Amino acid sequence: MAEPRKIPGLAGEMAAEFAGTMILILFGVGVVAQVVAGGIGDHDSISWAWGIGVTLGVYVAARVSGAHLNPAVTFALAVFKDFSWRKVAPYMLAQTAGAFIAALIVRWNYTEVLAKADPGHTIKTQGVFSTLPGNGTLPVHTMGAFRDQIIGTAILLFVILALTDLRNSAPAANLGPFVIGLLVVAIGMAWGTDAGYAINPARDFGPRLASFFTGYGGAWRDQYGEIYFWVPIIGPLIGGVLGAGLYKVLIGRFLPSAEEPPEPDPAPTRTELETA
Template identity: 35%
Template sequence: MAYTQSLAQVKDRLQIHSILARQCLAEFLGVFVLTLLIQGTLAQAVTSGGTKGNFFIMFLASSLGVRLAIYISGNVSGAHLNPAFSLVMCLLGCLPWVKFPIYSLVQLLSAFCASGAVYALYHDALQNYTGGNLTVTGPKETASIFVTYPAPYLSLSNGFLDQVLGTWMLTVGILAILDARNKGVPARVEPVVVGLLILAIRLSMGASCGFPINPAWDLDPRLFTYMAGWGPEVFSAGNGWW
């Protein structure tokens, strides 16, 4: 009896009682898992010269990653996983504005940490594939593992349209899935349907920019590659494995 009480006391002391802290932890874990799976799939494909992955496999991994991330964080933070979506939730009155910078910062920090984890996991593969020469362009470039780059032919205006339309499709799709006034999605199946939405958007809009509609997937991973040895070109290069 005393042992059970002691365990209960330890559990109570270790439990995070702050709702905001739990929400931040949920967002961190969700973005971390999502980024880890997406970048891990890319790392496997790139460092194997395309023999252990292709575009469809990468798109499928992102779909499954979103699904898992929602299951991890959905009931705690709402599984925003994206500063752009957090902004939409604020505009719709579903998230207090005071939480927007906090959610965004946590999401960005998580993506940075996940990039570091992928780099550590595939360090030897990267060294073997590149011979230790980490580049952003060229036949052995590896920066696109962590960050998406526009195709060489893409203009600024077309890239802007690509991102606006992709983000719009993602937001409208998620809101439609979650709207109880629509036909509705069976309980606990929403993450699966959102994952399929991601897959559909990536298959139809992923060629020009690589689908970087989440600032958390782009800004901090780009900063990580700059710090990890790819250099300042990560902020200016216009092509990659995509």
């Protein structure tokens, strides 16, 4: 007789969010370090590695915690009453901690490479760990990046809800993480110019904090000297709610309830049977 499934409890869910987000950041920040500091790869390899990191992180955590891996996802689900508010702060803490530890591991592993590429640990390699407006080189400023983060995260949440809504044409459970990873690849390739597509407060703040503690004194500012760290936190939180809300209004309210069986196909008419 099979043992009943254990209920993980909040501590177990936090552990899963920590582990899943850590996996995500190990691949995401790791690939940026390889491209920016090591000179191996390009924008496409960054987009693909971030997407694969999301896929693997979701596979790690989904069974235990639902694999939010992103405070914007957690917050949006709580706003629309799909998730308990009492779990919001613990989930966000676990996600940020996972991102922080993963970034420390990347920082440690790439110590020599980062030191050679940027001995002063300046804005030149700050983007390995945290995002910058215009990726540090293009003429995008704070409000342009803020707008970008709202839009990018709205797209993320809109499509995630479509992919995970069992009333919709959701992919099979074991394929869901793969398709969500492809979604992140697509956002990176289409929406990465203005602000580096953080679309995740934990993804940006955890590594930003890790870089600050390991020699990047300017981590909280952008290339213009402006305080910037709040943009990839507040923008995604707003965008996530907007995207989830749009899904509820445009799609969710027209789907049958979970208890309501789908309508059967109409019986064929005599004419249809005769011509079949």
